[in-house]
Each structure stands twice: as C-alpha cells, then as structure tokens.
Amino acid sequence: MPTFKLTIEYDGTDYHGWQVQPGMTTIQGTLQKAVKRIVGKGVHVMGAGRTDSGVHALGQVASLRAEFSHPPDILRRALTSVLPPDIVVTAVEEMDNDFHAQLWAKWKRYRYTILTRPYPSALERRYTLFVPYPLKIDAMADAAKTLIGTHDFSAFQAAGSSVKSSIRTVLVAELRQEGDHLLLEIVASGFLRHMIRIIMGTLLDVGRGRLRPEDLKAILEGKDRNNASKTISPHALCLLEVGYQPFTPHASRPHVLSQEVCFP
Known part of the structure; x- marks a missing residue:
C-alpha cells in the first residue's frame, strides 16, 4: 500500500x-x-x-x-x-512506506502578522491582527532574539497541556516591518500549545512599553505561565512550511518568504 x-x-x-x-x-x-x-x-x-x-x-x-x-x-x-x-x-x-509527516519533520516555520496603521482592513481582517497604537519595534525585535536557542518554554505554554517536555529549540525569531505589516517569523523544532500566540502577546507588551526587552529573558527563565502576557487571537497566525531536511536560512521557498500576509 x-x-x-x-x-x-x-x-x-x-x-x-x-x-x-x-x-x-x-x-x-x-x-x-x-x-x-x-x-x-x-x-x-x-x-x-x-x-x-x-x-x-x-x-x-x-x-x-x-x-x-x-x-x-x-x-x-x-x-x-x-x-x-x-x-x-x-x-x-x-x-517511502515509513514516511510519517509528524515524526520525520525537523522544523516548522510560522508567521504572525500585525496590521500597524490607524485604520483596519476589510480584506485582511481574517489574516492580520489590527493594532492601531504605536509600537517600539526595535525593542520588540531585541526581545525576540532572546528566544533563539534551546530553552524550556513553560512560560509560553497554555495551561492543561499534556506534552512530556516543554523544551524546544528555536532556530529563527525575526521581527520586521514591511509596509503596514509587522511580521514575526519563527522557526523551531516544534511548538507548544499556544506558544507563538503567547510569545506575540508578550512582544506586544514590550512594544507598548509595559515590559522591557530584558523582561522576556526573565519570563523565559522563570518558566511560569503567569509571568507572560495574554494569549492573543489565532486568526493572524499561519503555518508557512514544514521542513524535512536540516534547517538552513536560504532553503525556504522564495514565494513564501516574499508574501507579506498569509493570503494571495
């Protein structure tokens, strides 16, 4: 078969x-x-x-x-x-007959998209999170770098998760502005339940000045979900690709990387 x-x-x-x-x-x-x-x-x-x-x-x-x-x-x-x-x-x-989509996967790439302008979008409302207030994007980008490496991400895991280990390896955590869109791209060996949405919520609190960039490191090391920010909406999150070879930054599909948001 x-x-x-x-x-x-x-x-x-x-x-x-x-x-x-x-x-x-x-x-x-x-x-x-x-x-x-x-x-x-x-x-x-x-x-x-x-x-x-x-x-x-x-x-x-x-x-x-x-x-x-x-x-x-x-x-x-x-x-x-x-x-x-x-x-x-x-x-x-x-x-091959032993191929398994989950067990063979080496990494996954996700993108969270924020719409940063004074007014929302009728066409993008299903795919972007509208944030009309000013954000300290450089501070958010600095904070995101803290996530790179192998860590215990318990602080960014939804309550009630049944996984045996909350240790994951983040290979890329990049925040960048493209026009009206603020993009978080994150590549990791795997993700915990709601992990990216909690991370993005915490980064938004850095952007609003409620947290300092160095606070993200303390939250990560503290391993306490109560210290991270709220879980934000899922509708602006998109799974871009799944890799079955060791990750290299230039191996990803150019047409995916050039898209600003998760729709044509």
Missing part, C-alpha cells in the same frame, strides 16, 4: 483546528472524508502539526497510506475536486 505526502493550504477561519473532534468541523476530518470518497474506505491522515482553531496554513504537510494506483498528481486533482474551496492540496508525492 503506497504512502503519500500531501502539502496543504487552508483558511482556518471556519474550522476548529486541525485535529478531528467529535461534532466539530476540522481540517483533518474534512480531508479524511475527501480521501474516503476517492479511495472508497476510511484512511487516517496524519498532519505534521496540530494548528489551533482559526489558524491558517500555506504549507501544512500530511501523510497517509491508501490503495491508489494512479500517479500522485491524479490524487491531488481528485482531492481538489471534492474538498471545499478553503482547503487546497497543492502537491502530492509518493514516499
């Missing part, structure tokens, strides 16, 4: 995250129903990571095993024909 790797783009607005949940519309559940329509039997679709409710993706990756004897691109086209328009399979590849 062949194993396939799917690259998936989706608008997460109308979904309760990636993972199947009883009575809820999810990305994984919708994909599994689509695959069943094509191959005639239930198939488990394993994602590289579980995006939260409302989070989007340009490059989510999933794996599945199914009896499908046609070329992989036929599967991509078939999935496109049965999936709703806010989920698109952009590529399908046949892989």
